[in-house]
Amino acid sequence: MKLFETVKEMGHEQVLFFQDKELNFKAIIALHDTSLGRAMGATRLFPYASEEDALRDVLRLSRGMTYKAACANIPVGGGKAVIIANPDQKTDKMLRAYGRFVDSLQGRFITGQDVNICPEDVQEMRRETRYVVGLTGKAGGPAPATALGVFLGIQAAVFFQLNKQDLNGLQVAVQGLGNVGGKLCEYLHRRGVKLFVTDLNHNRAEEIQQLYGATVVESEDIYSLDVDIFAPCAMGAILNSETIPLIQASIIAGCANNQLQDERIHSAMLKSQGILYCPDYVINSGGLINVYHELTFSDEASYLKQIHSIYDTLLEIFTKSKSENITTQDASKRLAEERITKARKLRIAA
Numbered sequence: 001m002k003l004f005e006t007v008k009e010m011g012h013e014q015v016l017f018f019q020d021k022e023l024n025f026k027a028i029i030a031l032h033d034t035s036l037g038r039a040m041g042a043t044r045l046f047p048y049a050s051e052e053d054a055l056r057d058v059l060r061l062s063r064g065m066t067y068k069a070a071c072a073n074i075p076v077g078g079g080k081a082v083i084i085a086n087p088d089q090k091t092d093k094m095l096r097a098y099g100r101f102v103d104s105l106q107g108r109f110i111t112g113q114d115v116n117i118c119p120e121d122v123q124e125m126r127r128e129t130r131y132v133v134g135l136t137g138k139a140g141g142p143a144p145a146t147a148l149g150v151f152l153g154i155q156a157a158v159f160f161q162l163n164k165q166d167l168n169g170l171q172v173a174v175q176g177l178g179n180v181g182g183k184l185c186e187y188l189h190r191r192g193v194k195l196f197v198t199d200l201n202h203n204r205a206e207e208i209q210q211l212y213g214a215t216v217v218e219s220e221d222i223y224s225l226d227v228d229i230f231a232p233c234a235m236g237a238i239l240n241s242e243t244i245p246l247i248q249a250s251i252i253a254g255c256a257n258n259q260l261q262d263e264r265i266h267s268a269m270l271k272s273q274g275i276l277y278c279p280d281y282v283i284n285s286g287g288l289i290n291v292y293h294e295l296t297f298s299d300e301a302s303y304l305k306q307i308h309s310i311y312d313t314l315l316e317i318f319t320k321s322k323s324e325n326i327t328t329q330d331a332s333k334r335l336a337e338e339r340i341t342k343a344r345k346l347r348i349a350a
């Protein structure tokens, strides 16, 4: 990867590399755009196959955070971090060393939990830096809020695409039953949805089967199920040239970040197949809203109001996509860019 060329093309402001020689792990923090405020974004710990994969992931995730904050009307910039390690390698010492790396940015980057990082890990980082959110006893992990946002987004999509106000009797396929996917299953089950689920962790899939009467399927079968909605709640790049032709659902609405392998090509493929795609950084913004409200000590009512606005923002994006004959991905990007450009102009004028 040509580093500066890529960073220029994706519009990043700064990328920071960290290595702990003693503990033998590496981490990257990427700050994408801080026009709306200081950068916020959680930390993912993952055993990337290569450093290039880790870099690509953090660059895409941090850019997604810029758009996520703008679409959710949260005055923060986009950032994200990855720790290159196996989850078995995770120790308190490692988390504290990483906390010192975050602290060295002196609040220009505020972080929390993403894949393989839990609220207790954030608590450990907190021993070294105050620039962390999602603490136990405060907002806690952002997953329940993210799941609520996805649930509201599903309702908006069902209203727009199927002209239904009620989810009762609909069939949803959920890929990934972790912190967010599991909670989403609970919300959907309560509304009378029939669930089809898969997870690489078979025990977890069986647990969801017991709890919510879900049907467990093999991971490769999840795409081709004859269901109303497909909810990707695991890892990114799962919407690609191999999987999209298999999809029977007319709505894609899930929490996973960076679902489209190639944003332009694969959003267009979905549109031409008549599938309504809920842009990931819009539908999964509940977690960001949650941690932002922890940071600003705002009240429960304003927090819930902002989470519920995900429904209206998605309807606005669907309507724009239809009237301008563009993909929902482009419609959401335009909405975000309009808000960012306005903020930049105000900053220059001030």
Ligand SMILES: NC(=O)C1=CN([C@@H]2O[C@H](COP(=O)(O)OP(=O)(O)OC[C@H]3O[C@@H](n4cnc5c(N)ncnc54)[C@H](O)[C@@H]3O)[C@@H](O)[C@H]2O)C=CC1
Binding pocket: 113, 114, 115, 116, 141, 142, 143, 144, 146, 175, 176, 177, 178, 179, 180, 181, 198, 199, 200, 201, 204, 219, 233, 234, 235, 236, 255, 256, 257, 284, 285, 287, 288
């Ligand atoms: N936790 C949060 O509040 C937010 C999470 N996200 C994104 O949502 C996704 C899920 O997040 P969490 O639930 O927190 O993660 P998690 O780590 O708790 O759960 C992920 C689950 O997906 C499973 N999985 C991984 N690959 C799979 C595959 N190919 N097929 C089936 N299952 C697979 C894992 O076994 C695990 O159970 C991630 O992409 C994350 O970046 C986005 C916004 C906020």
Ligand SMILES: O=C(O)CCC(=O)C(=O)O
Binding pocket: 040, 041, 042, 043, 068, 110, 111, 112, 113, 114, 133, 134, 142, 257, 284, 285, 287, 288, 291
């Ligand atoms: O948890 C955070 O720090 C912000 C949310 C986030 O990173 C995400 O939505 O992917």
